[in-house]
Amino acid sequence: MNLRRILALTKKDIKKTTREPAVLFLLLVFPIVLTFVFGLAFGGIGGGGTTSFEVGVLNLDTTGPQTEWANAFVDNLTHSDVFVVHNFEDNATGQAALLQGNLDAFIVLPEGFGDSIESYYGAPFDSSSWTNSSIGLYVDSGSLMAVSAVPPLVQEVLMNTIFGSDNIAIGLPIEIETPALVQSSDLSQFDFMAPGLFAFAAIFLTMIVSQSMTYERDEGLLKRLRTTPVSSSEYMISQTLSNMLIAVVQVALVLASAFAIGYRPSTGPAGIAFAFLISLAFSLVAVGFGLIAATVSKSADVATGISFVFIMPQMFFGTFMPLGGVTEALAKFMPSKYITDALTTLFLRGAPVTSTIIWFDFAVVSTIGIILIIVGIALFERFGSK
C-alpha cells in the first residue's frame, strides 16, 4: 500500500467534486441552503429568544360586575413572553383566522368567567357551590409545537390570573416543578431539528459515491487504473478518505450556517469536535451504502435511483422527522438515528462529552460504518467493478 497513490487518487476525487457544479451543490451548497431554509422555516434565524405563539382572544365576559377577571386574564396573556395576543369581536372571524393559519390558537373566554372565579373565592373548599364555566381553546392542529405547548401555557396564565404570581398557595406535600416548560419555551423548533441536519447533509454522500463509482466503471477508468500498479485497497481507501474529507467540510458548513442564523448548541469545543468525529464515522456508512448501490447499478443514472433506497429510510427514520410506534422501532436499525441522537444529547440537552450514551452512539455508527465499507468493497470488487 502506498500513501502517494492514495493521496493522488484522493486529490483526483476532490477535484472531480469541486469542479462538477451539480455535485458541488449537493455536497457543499446544499447543507448551507438546508440550514438556512430550516432556520428560516422553524425559527432559528434571530433565534435564541423566546418562541411566541399568535393567539386570538374572544372575550365574551364583558358585562356584569366581575369583568375585571377576564380583563386580567387577557392582560396576563399579553404580558407573557410567549403569546402575541389579537382580540376578536366574534367567534367566526377568530375561527377563520385559525383555519387560515394566521393564529396558533384561539381562546374564547365565556360569559360568566369572572363569576366562576368569584364563586370559587366564595367557597374555595365547596365545589358544589361553584359556578362552573369553560374556556374555549382551539389550537392549530397543523402545528406540532402549538398543540403540545399552548394548552399548558394557557393553563399557567389562568392559574396566574386566579392566584396571582405567587400562585398555588394551597399547601401540598408534593409539587411539580415546571422548568422543562419554561426552558423549552426558550427553544425554537430549529433547535430540536439542528442535530438531525448533520446526518441529513451527509446522507447524500451515498448517492455521490454510487454515481462516481458507476461512472468510473462505465467509462473504463477503473479498468485503466487496473492496468497500473495501484491496488484495489489503495483505490477504495482514497474513495473513503475523500468522502470523509467532504463530510468534515459539510459539518463545518452546517455548523457555521447554523451559528450565522443564531443557533447556539449547548456544548463547548469538545462537543463540536465530537460532532466532527461522529460525522466522519457516519461518512463510512454513506460510502459503504454507496458501494453497495454501485454494485447493483448498471449505470450512473440507475445508481441515483438505487441510492435512494438507502437514503430515504436514513432520512425519514434517522434525522429530525417525528417518529412513533413502528417507525420508532425501525429507526433503531438506521445509523443516522445514532448520530442524530448523539448530537441531540450534546447540542440540545447539553450533556458533557464524557456521557456514555454519546460514545455508545459513536460506537454503533463506527461499527456499522466499518462493516458496510468491508461488505461494500467485497461486493463491488466481486460483482460491481467489471
Place this chain on the structure above:
Amino acid sequence: MSESAIEIINLTKRFDDITAVDNLSLEIGWGELFGILGPNGAGKSTAINVLSTLLEPTDGSATIDGYDVVFDPDNIRKVIGVCPQEPAFYPHLTGEENITLMGEMHLVPKDVLRERVKTLVEKIGMEDHIKRRAKTYSGGMIRRVSMLMALISDPKIALLDEPTVAMDPKSRHAVWDFIRELKTQGKAIILTTHYMEEAQELCDRVAIIDEGQLIELGTPTGLMEKHHAKNLEEVFLKLTGKKLREEF
C-alpha cells in the same frame, strides 16, 4: 530483463460459447514494434486485455517481461503502459492532471514526472491545450492525451489499442513519429490498428488474426511479397475477405 518481451503460448479466451482468441502463439522481442491486425471482432482487443491483466486466459499462457499474466499481474502492471481502445480519462481534470495521475500511480519521482509531462506534451503538440479540462478536448486531442497517460511511466512494454482512431492526418503523423521514437528506446510495442498504411509504415512485424486465430505472421514487406500484393491492405483483404463483421 527476460529474453522475449512478450511470449504468448496457445492462448485461448472464451466468453461463454464465443471463442474470442483461439490458440494464439506469438513472441515479441525488445525494441520490436509489433502490429496486430484483424477485422472487427477478430480478437485483437481481447488479446490486449489478456496481456494487460484485465482478463484471465481460458487456456494457454502469456508472459510479459517474464511475468505470467495469471500468476504475476502486479509485476506486469509495473512494466506496461496501456492505451485502451476507448480512451478513458477524467473529464473534469485537465489533460496535464490526467497524465500526471497515471505517473503518480507508477510512483514516478515528482520532479521527473513534471519534466516528463512537459517533454511528452510538446512532442505530441498539446502544449497550448494541456491545462484545459479534458472534457473540452476534441476526439483527436483526447486520443493523444490517452496515449500519454499510457506512456508517462516510461514503460518497457507499450500496448496501444488503436491509438490513432479519429485523428486528423497531422496528429496521426505526430503520433507515428512519437511511436517510432519509443521503438528506438528499446521498448516492445504492440499496436492494433485498422489503418493498414499505419501498420505498413510503423510495424517491424504484423500478425493478422481472424476469428481469434492467427492466419498470417511476418514483416509487412515479406507479406506483400508472399501474397503478391501492392500493399498491406491488399494482403489483409485477401486473407480476411470483404464480409463485414461486428466487434466483440
